[in-house]
Amino acid sequence: MTERRIILEMGSSNSLYGEDYTKAACRAVQDALRHSSLVLIKTLGYNHLQMRVEVTIGVQHPEKVDCAVVAAELPRGRA
Secondary structure (H helix, E strand, C coil): CCCCCCCCCCCCCCCCCCCCHHHHHHHHHHHHHHCCCCHHHHHCCCCHHHCECCCCCCCCCHHHCCHHHHHCCCCCCEC
16 A cells, blocks of 8 residues: 655635636635645655645636646645
């Protein structure tokens, strides 16, 4: 059985005036990253390029989120 390590971080944001779902999603990712413990990956000796990053965005109109733009906010791993 393959060992898996999981790190869960949560962030939130909004775009009240612009109603820009992508901008709000990017801000939420940045918020989660500010709370993250991803430096832990380096101390464990793992290559961060092998890390899989899964982002779940909760919005009223998911079709209005540009997923490629949100994925570009991730400094480590592969979305």
